[in-house]
Amino acid sequence: MRRKLTQRGKDRRRQLMDHAAALFAERGYHPTSVADIVETLGVGKGVFYWYFPSKEELLSEILRESQQDLRRRQQQAIGDEPNPVVRIELGIRATIEWFLEHRKNFTLFQFAATDERFAPVLRRNHDVAIADAARHIKEAIVEGLIADQDPEVLAEAIVGACNQLTLTYVFDRNEPVDRTAEAAVSFCLHGIVGK
Amino acid sequence: MRRKLTQRGKDRRRQLMDHAAALFAERGYHPTSVADIVETLGVGKGVFYWYFPSKEELLSEILRESQQDLRRRQQQAIGDEPNPVVRIELGIRATIEWFLEHRKNFTLFQFAATDERFAPVLRRNHDVAIADAARHIKEAIVEGLIADQDPEVLAEAIVGACNQLTLTYVFDRNEPVDRTAEAAVSFCLHGIVGK
DNA sequence: AACGTTCTTGACCGAATGGTCAAGTCACCG
């Protein structure tokens, strides 16, 4: 296990994380062996264990880092927009765009949710994201912009709908992000009945 | 590999499938070994390979069978309801109820979607389910019950929102199905803006 | 150039894993 990292070390670490994340997303976590990771990178096995204590910890770190990055992107997109409904809309768009640029993380998150060793890592962040969205919704209710419903339930539903649309249209069918985001926002705001 | 099955054989097969499904859902597919399955059942390893050609094929069969069962339940719930919007509502309720009774399948489906060997099995059925829902939506549009939007997009969004709500409220928090179904239907019909 | 630290190598290890199979056991039928 490493102690201090030089620039060279930091680069290797990055390289390993990116490469492993790609392999995990492509072939799955379990079917991808540590040997696979280092071989396709052309380095010895010791390199892996110099930077990471275990294969498990590597995925956990990948997950933590990705989630942090997504959250940063969402907050940045929302900025200081005063209208809470617009904030939700901006958040949805930012999320879909982020997943387009980091599509490998989508599969990774989905898998991690099914493994009891990684689910807790996701869980914490998911709860924060939901609480965040729920806050905006609550504010919108107070301002009389939307009907009075459980904000947390709405937040979960929004996340679910957006994820499914992203998966199907952005990943499987390569539809443009804008159209998908538009559909997601429209559905989340007005449901199938429409305005 | 088996040829013909007596009643005794059919029972064993059922037992193996149910038991394996439970273990897969609990510990994950890869971390559950064939040895685990047969040991906790108190039988020899040969029994497994008498009924299934491989561990992979077993999961595929579990998936196929579950999906078939879910679909049957949905169609039965919808019956001959004339109003397409009500049909959608009935479908949502039936789905959430089915997952409550077969919660292990939820995790199984989620995992299968992340593994390229099992994704195709899910995919085919998902497409059918979406096409089904889209048909009802289209009919509702024609009858002027809902606004004119892409039926398939709406169908995907509905599935996503319902899955997320089921996962969070029915599984994680043991909320009653009715309340969750109510929330899901309300969200899908009217979004966050509300009626 | 010499030295300590960071980084890299790849053979090696014990512990699984999925899958096989020769040898039996069991249930049913004539």
Added chain:
DNA sequence: CGGTGACTTGACCATTCGGTCAAGAACGTT
């Protein structure tokens, strides 16, 4: 009762896995 085919056993096998480590290369500092 004897025989036939459906089932069961569990030792066994080749392979792979995550992880270790002694040895050495590369690098930064003085």
